[in-house]
Amino acid sequence: MIIGYTTGVFDMFHIGHLNILRRAKEQCDYLIVGVSTDELVQRDKHKTPIIPFENRSAIVEAIRYVDKVVPQEDKNKFGAWEKYHFNRMFVGSDWQGTPQWEGYEKQFGEVGVEIVYFPHTDGISSTLLRELIKPNGGGTNQ
Amino acid sequence: MFHIGHLNLLRRAKEKCGYLIVGVSTDECVEGYKHHTPVVAYDERAAIVASIKYVDEVVPQTTMDKLEFLKQRHFDVMFHGDEWKGTELYNKYEKEFAQYGARIEYLSHTEGISSTMLRERING
Numbered sequence: 001m002i003i004g005y006t007t008g009v010f011d012m013f014h015i016g017h018l019n020i021l022r023r024a025k026e027q028c029d030y031l032i033v034g035v036s037t038d039e040l041v042q043r044d045k046h047k048t049p050i051i052p053f054e055n056r057s058a059i060v061e062a063i064r065y066v067d068k069v070v071p072q073e074d075k076n077k078f079g080a081w082e083k084y085h086f087n088r089m090f091v092g093s094d095w096q097g098t099p100q101w102e103g104y105e106k107q108f109g110e111v112g113v114e115i116v117y118f119p120h121t122d123g124i125s126s127t128l129l130r131e132l133i134k135p136n137g138g139g140t141n142q
Numbered sequence: 143m144f145h146i147g148h149l150n151l152l153r154r155a156k157e158k159c160g161y162l163i164v165g166v167s168t169d170e171c172v173e174g175y176k177h178h179t180p181v182v183a184y185d186e187r188a189a190i191v192a193s194i195k196y197v198d199e200v201v202p203q204t205t206m207d208k209l210e211f212l213k214q215r216h217f218d219v220m221f222h223g224d225e226w227k228g229t230e231l232y233n234k235y236e237k238e239f240a241q242y243g244a245r246i247e248y249l250s251h252t253e254g255i256s257s258t259m260l261r262e263r264i265n266g
Binding site: 012013014015018021022050051055058059062063064065124129130132133134135138139140 | 143144145146149152153179180181182183186189190193194195196255260261263264265
């Protein structure tokens with residue numbers, strides 16, 4: 001059985017989030033999703049999610065592609081592997097080729113974990129949604 | 143924008159039925175009564191609802207006339223927000239539904255969340 005792992009903030013759940021989860025599940029049998037805690041987002045991105053952790057987790061957990069949700073309290077991916085022993089980790093392709101993730105590929109390769117990169121969905125992101133929500137912001141139809 | 147209030151309604155509806163059909167309003171339908179276009183396009187909204195574990199089927203809701211759907215497709219119970227309970231329109235629906243062997247069950251909304259509140263929080 002292939003255990004998959006992916007992480008995210010999943011603030012203001014949108015079609016981009018759904019696409020990642022669906023595509024991750026296509027490539028594993030059991031999908032664990034690490035949802036970033038409010039504290040981690042504040043430390044790491046210096047902003048507070050619009051939606052609190054509890055609600056963001058509940059929505060991700062209710063998606064049919066997701067088997068288990070765990071809190072992501074830090075950026076230590078190897079620490080997560082030590083806990084959950086996944087075989088495959090799914091990551092946005094914007095990280096591919098970065099020194100950090102080339103390091104991870106080596107480290108995870110040694111324990112038999114494959115890193116799979118997914119492109120993000122064009123035309124949607126939580127940041128963009130925040131803009132679209134503003135008066136005269138438009139919509140995702142455009 | 144899909145939020146915890148939506149999720150709670152879907153979960154509670156599924157607790158009370160064996161097969162849950164969800165009508166997602168088309169962009170044209172929303173424009174017709176709210177006089178603004180939804181921020182998120184119909185296809186995306188429908189895909190998200192369809193991906194929720196509690197949902198068995200998604201259909202487009204093209205009209206706000208609830209009886210229209212019942213005429214096309216039988217269901218036993220329609221779940222709706224309780225702000226409409228006791229209103230003239232819904233009292234009328236209850237009578238009309240009964241002729242088709244259907245009833246309405248009212249669910250309370252989740253406090254502290256709504257699409258309008260979310261918009262306000264985002265706009266700061």
